Amino acid sequence: MPIDQTFHEPVLLKTGKTGIAEIRTLAQARDLLREGWPETHGKWYYAADRACADAADGKASVHIARRIFVYAAEEARLRA
Secondary structure (H helix, E strand, C coil): CCCCCEEEEEEEEEECCCEEEEEEEHHHHHHHHHHHCCCCCCHHHHHHHHHHHHHHCCCCCHHHHHHHHHHHHHHCCCEC
């Protein structure tokens, strides 16, 4: 049975100078971590990448992965 990979609440991130992106799914979070993240990676970036991979494999909760992704976004100053 596939796990639900939709976040219970979207994560709002800053894009550019005035834009806002809504990250609603685990797949969107993983794509952003791998393709659109700022060059500087802090400890929460690596934790979020690992948590999202584990959640995608069904080894961890999507809700926990979301929480760690939020910490990574705050660390990178992307949180809207």
